[in-house]
Amino acid sequence: MTKICLCGERACMVFFLMCRVMGFYAQDSLDCVSVRPCAVDETHSVKLAEVLVPVAVAGVSALYVDNGWLAKQKHGVQNALSRKGKCKIPVDDYIQYSPMVAVYGLNLAGIKGVHSFKDRTVILAMSYLTMGVLVNSMKRVFREKRPDSNSRNSFPSGHTATAFMGAQFLYEEYKSVSPLIAWSGYAVAATTAYLRIYNDRHWINDVVAGACIGIVSTKLAYKLYPLLFRKSFCHRSKVLAALPYYDGSSVGVSMSMTF
Numbered sequence: 001m002t003k004i005c006l007c008g009e010r011a012c013m014v015f016f017l018m019c020r021v022m023g024f025y026a027q028d029s030l031d032c033v034s035v036r037p038c039a040v041d042e043t044h045s046v047k048l049a050e051v052l053v054p055v056a057v058a059g060v061s062a063l064y065v066d067n068g069w070l071a072k073q074k075h076g077v078q079n080a081l082s083r084k085g086k087c088k089i090p091v092d093d094y095i096q097y098s099p100m101v102a103v104y105g106l107n108l109a110g111i112k113g114v115h116s117f118k119d120r121t122v123i124l125a126m127s128y129l130t131m132g133v134l135v136n137s138m139k140r141v142f143r144e145k146r147p148d149s150n151s152r153n154s155f156p157s158g159h160t161a162t163a164f165m166g167a168q169f170l171y172e173e174y175k176s177v178s179p180l181i182a183w184s185g186y187a188v189a190a191t192t193a194y195l196r197i198y199n200d201r202h203w204i205n206d207v208v209a210g211a212c213i214g215i216v217s218t219k220l221a222y223k224l225y226p227l228l229f230r231k232s233f234c235h236r237s238k239v240l241a242a243l244p245y246y247d248g249s250s251v252g253v254s255m256s257m258t259f
Contacts, residue, residue: 043114043172046223054212058156061212064205065144065155077204078147078197085148085200092195096159099166099185100124103173106181113173122229123221124169131165131217135210148200157202157210163189164214172222189214 064070103113103120113120135158144155167185175182193207202210 042176043222044226046219050219051216054216058209058212058216061205061209062138062142062155064203065142070205074203074205078200081194081197081204082147082200083198088199089195090199092159092192092199095188096163096192097166098188099163099170101166102181102185103166103170106174111174111177111181114176115173119225120169120173123218123225126221126225127165127169127218128162130220131161131214134213134217135161138209138213144203144206146201147203154202155206155209156213157193157196157206159196160189160193160202160207160210161214161217163192164211165218166214168215168218172218 064074103124107113107117115123135156138156139153139158142155143152145152146154164186167189170185171182173182189211193211196202196207197204
């Protein structure tokens with residue numbers, strides 16, 4: 001009788017371990033191969049607050065264009081941060097693209113992100129198109145005068161929008177791989193935003209709105225991509241989870257699959 005109980009306990013232990021292994025490997029992401037484990041793709045799940053908060057902040061930034069008291073505040077910030085066109089540091093014209101380029105560079109170096117080359121390229125194109133339409137449309141509507149010239153295309157900052165769009169793109173691709181890599185794009189984007197003010201090309205409200213537009217554009221692209229391209233791997237991504245149980249008299253396994 002003792003031998004039977006011991007055998008039963010060992011069988012349950014083996015069964016439990018097998019199910020745990022099955023639950024870990026039974027995942028299907030975007031471009032994952034069946035012979036290797038891969039991270040679950042959560043990039044297409046966007047909470048409403050993640051879009052509404054940046055939109056609200058961009059809306060508040062727009063009030064600084066014509067409001068007298070708010071305009072005075074932005075001039076104060078400009079005087080504190082800008083060099084009035086002296087000793088310009090023009091690297092912001094180039095580093096604005098570095099976060100999005102980093103995604104492809106990292107993949108070439110063997111550090112894979114969440115999506116395949118095709119999927120991420122289409123998502124990036126959608127992000128860039130959305131960002132471009134929003135930025136140029138708002139420039140035409142608000143016609144804010146630049147701090148260093150009479151050009152009326154200051155609000156919002158296109159350089160900042162591009163940088164934060166790329167930063168969000170880098171974050172989505174690598175947040176499950178390396179937090180350090182994922183967050184590094186925001187440091188570059190913030191530097192770009194600061195240099196736009198330092199070089200006297202934009203006001204503080206321009207770069208804040210640009211950052212919000214860049215983030216929202218990428219968020220929307222990730223959300224819409226699997227809905228618009230139903231034959232993509234993203235649309236078919238799923239997770240299979242298995243959890244064994246033993247109630248003292250019977251052994252079983254409960255399973256769930258998320259599409």
